[in-house]
Amino acid sequence: MAKSAIKITEGNKTYLMGEQPLHVLNNINLTIESGDYISIMGPSGSGKSTLLNIIGMLDQLDSGTYQLLTSETTTLSEESRAQLRRQHIGFIFQNFHLIPRLTAFENASLPLMLAEKTLSKRHQIVEPIFKQLGIAHRLNHLPQQLSGGQLQRVAIARALVMSPNILLADEPTGNLDQASGHEVIELLEQLNQQGITLLIVTHDKAIGKRAKRQLTMVDGQITTDTVSQTSKSDE
Amino acid sequence: MRLSDNYHYCYLALIRHRIRTILLLLAVAIGVTSVLLLTSLGEGARLFITQEFSNLGNQVMVVLPGKKETTGGSVPIYGTSPRDLTIEDADALSRISTIEQTAPIIAGTALVSYQGLSREVITIGSSTAFFHIRNLSLSRGQMLPQTSNVRASAVCVLGFKLKQQLFGNKTAIGQWLKIGGQRFRVIGLLEERGESMGLDMRDMVIIPIRSAESLFNAPSLFRILLTLKQAGSEAYTEQQIRAVIAKRHDGEDDISIVSQNALLTSFNKIISLVTMAIGAIAAISLIVAGFLIMNVSYVSVSRRKSEIGLLKALGASQSEVKRLFLTESSILVGLGVMIGISLGYSVVFIATQVWPNFPLSIPWWATVSSALLAFIVGILFSWLPASIAAKQDPVIALRGY
Ligand SMILES: Nc1ncnc2c1ncn2[C@@H]1O[C@H](COP(=O)(O)OP(=O)(O)OP(=O)(O)O)[C@@H](O)[C@H]1O
Ligand SMILES: [Mg+2]
Numbered sequence: 001m002a003k004s005a006i007k008i009t010e011g012n013k014t015y016l017m018g019e020q021p022l023h024v025l026n027n028i029n030l031t032i033e034s035g036d037y038i039s040i041m042g043p044s045g046s047g048k049s050t051l052l053n054i055i056g057m058l059d060q061l062d063s064g065t066y067q068l069l070t071s072e073t074t075t076l077s078e079e080s081r082a083q084l085r086r087q088h089i090g091f092i093f094q095n096f097h098l099i100p101r102l103t104a105f106e107n108a109s110l111p112l113m114l115a116e117k118t119l120s121k122r123h124q125i126v127e128p129i130f131k132q133l134g135i136a137h138r139l140n141h142l143p144q145q146l147s148g149g150q151l152q153r154v155a156i157a158r159a160l161v162m163s164p165n166i167l168l169a170d171e172p173t174g175n176l177d178q179a180s181g182h183e184v185i186e187l188l189e190q191l192n193q194q195g196i197t198l199l200i201v202t203h204d205k206a207i208g209k210r211a212k213r214q215l216t217m218v219d220g221q222i223t224t225d226t227v228s229q230t231s232k233s234d235e
Numbered sequence: 236m237r238l239s240d241n242y243h244y245c246y247l248a249l250i251r252h253r254i255r256t257i258l259l260l261l262a263v264a265i266g267v268t269s270v271l272l273l274t275s276l277g278e279g280a281r282l283f284i285t286q287e288f289s290n291l292g293n294q295v296m297v298v299l300p301g302k303k304e305t306t307g308g309s310v311p312i313y314g315t316s317p318r319d320l321t322i323e324d325a326d327a328l329s330r331i332s333t334i335e336q337t338a339p340i341i342a343g344t345a346l347v348s349y350q351g352l353s354r355e356v357i358t359i360g361s362s363t364a365f366f367h368i369r370n371l372s373l374s375r376g377q378m379l380p381q382t383s384n385v386r387a388s389a390v391c392v393l394g395f396k397l398k399q400q401l402f403g404n405k406t407a408i409g410q411w412l413k414i415g416g417q418r419f420r421v422i423g424l425l426e427e428r429g430e431s432m433g434l435d436m437r438d439m440v441i442i443p444i445r446s447a448e449s450l451f452n453a454p455s456l457f458r459i460l461l462t463l464k465q466a467g468s469e470a471y472t473e474q475q476i477r478a479v480i481a482k483r484h485d486g487e488d489d490i491s492i493v494s495q496n497a498l499l500t501s502f503n504k505i506i507s508l509v510t511m512a513i514g515a516i517a518a519i520s521l522i523v524a525g526f527l528i529m530n531v532s533y534v535s536v537s538r539r540k541s542e543i544g545l546l547k548a549l550g551a552s553q554s555e556v557k558r559l560f561l562t563e564s565s566i567l568v569g570l571g572v573m574i575g576i577s578l579g580y581s582v583v584f585i586a587t588q589v590w591p592n593f594p595l596s597i598p599w600w601a602t603v604s605s606a607l608l609a610f611i612v613g614i615l616f617s618w619l620p621a622s623i624a625a626k627q628d629p630v631i632a633l634r635g636y
Contacts, residue, residue, distance in 0.1 A: 058548050058629040079552050086550020097545050097633065101251035111549045113240045158549070 006032040011064035026220035039211035090159030092169040108157040149180030245563040263571025266524030271579030274601035277513030294463035319455030338365035341447040342457040345415035360447020376423030383443035392423035396437035532616040543624040544632025556625040564617035
């Protein structure tokens with residue numbers, strides 16, 4: 001197996017709620033190898049999203065270290081954190097987070113724009129991905145003209161345009177019906193098979209079970225960490 | 236992010252949020268326009284007063300009969316006169332080297348009548364010089380004859396209002412009317428102009444001074460107006476006038492002389508008061524406009540906090556996000572300021588066309604300060620929420636509140 005993609009040691013995150021500090025992440029130790037397929041499950045409020053946000057560098061640890069690929073992120077400048085985010089991480093949100101005034105193409109090509117790619121280059125990159133995700137005919141539609149499943153595909157396309165090493169999805173099927181949720185999961189799994197490291201936070205046990213490695217969080221701690229035998233054979 | 240993409244992103248934000256953009260533009264434009272209009276009103280009032288003052292002529296002096304204490308610079312109206320000023324006195328004054336023109340004035344009220352209509356009005360007896368010194372212009376006809384100082388002639392010039400009252404829209408030039416029982420022919424009509432230095436010229440009739448002398452049966456002058464050839468010779472001229480009159484009045488110095496300097500002090504008080512009022516008007520309207528622009532800018536950017544969070548989550552750095560919002564608000568405020576300034580100047584232009592008598596004028600400093608204020612406030616209060624949101628970790632901004 002390749003070297004570690006993600007390595008968190010003694011990660012802590014607390015929120016002060018009134019008098020009492022809320023230990024949202026309690027001494028987390030987690031190593032994830034490149035190409036892994038991981039699901040994170042657990043009760044609401046257990047810190048799943050917080051952990052995923054920290055991995056995606058949308059949030060920061062209070063204490064502990066977080067190594068992403070070869071970089072120790074806790075000491076990096078804001079500028080280089082932005083660059084790392086842009087280059088290595090694709091993030092998929094439960095509520096899509098598309099900009100309503102921008103078309104599907106414009107939304108999906110935002111990371112490329114931030115990476116200073118020319119417009120023709122952006123077309124070159126985005127269009128095949130849209131084709132792969134089955135939304136090629138929706139390039140110039142506004143978000144309000146798309147279905148939930150299509151919106152999430154646009155969001156996935158946006159997460160993929162920079163060819164990230166790591167794809168993070170926080171309840172990607174949470175706002176979708178069963179069928180389109182299933183399709184989205186299959187898409188993500190295909191991407192994982194092509195080598196991307198995939199982390200999915202989910203409440204859906206059926207989806208969680210499909211991952212090769214399944215984590216359960218309770219009260220800010222990782223309580224179980226199982227490697228599924230059946231899925232392993234896929235590799 | 237490339238510069239062209241930076242602009243394109245802002246362009247899309249402005250063009251596709253059309254309502255928001257229009258409302259913001261309006262807020263900035265109305266803010267700027269209101270400052271311009273309010274200050275132009277104040278400035279118009281100030282100009283109106285200075286114009287009235289300068290209507291008196293640049294280097295005008297007034298000689299009045301009688302000694303009068305001129306404390307406080309107020310204009311003495313009637314002096315108690317031990318010895319009258321005469322037309323001959325005025326002629327003598329006109330020979331002083333520094334004096335350009337003299338206009339002796341006899342004033343009184345007389346019944347003016349024409350075909351059964353009659354009005355009791357102020358009747359001024361004077362000469363051609365009076366028209367020049369008071370900057371009176373005619374809408375029709377001619378001024379008093381040059382010989383007014385020498386002999387009586389039965390001609391008159393009517394003020395605007397008086398002409399309307401007696402003749403309506405009929406031709407007045409060439410008609411004969413009666414002033415105090417004597418017949419006069421109308422030879423000229425004054426242009427409409429409001430009150431000038433406390434004298435409503437619209438409601439008057441002007442006749443040759445020699446005619447007035449016989450009409451009122453008194454040779455004594457109400458006052459003598461005179462103009463100087465050049466500024467700065469007031470002191471010398473005053474000395475000369477007193478010497479000439481004293482010689483003619485058996486050595487008595489029994490006149491009062493009011494120069495522009497004396498008038499200036501009282502006018503300066505009014506003008507400084509008006510100027511202060513304009514300053515206050517400008518300050519208040521700038522503050523109101525500032526708050527308006529501040530609020531709309533702040534609210535419109537704060538509502539896009541989640542967009543800022545998303546951009547950061549997609550790999551935009553703090554400075555890139557700030558630059559985006561700075562560009563957007565610069566374009567917006569810049570456009571708004573331009574619209575506001577054009578709107579302000581157009582309204583003032585139209586107003587001056589409709590009411591040419593009132594000199595509305597936008598002071599340059601109001602334009603500069605309102606534009607600057609709009610820029611600073613508009614950009615500061617879009618930049619502030621944007622940079623606060625951009626500084627946070629993306630999760631916080633993404634939540635959008
Ligand atoms: N900014 C914050 N301030 C205070 N408390 C917070 C903040 N963000 C998260 N929390 C708390 O941290 C805890 C973990 O939140 P998190 O979103 O990680 O839970 P989760 O496991 O994703 O839950 P869910 O399954 O409902 O999404 C929650 O109790 C939440 O109330
Ligand atoms: Mg969550």
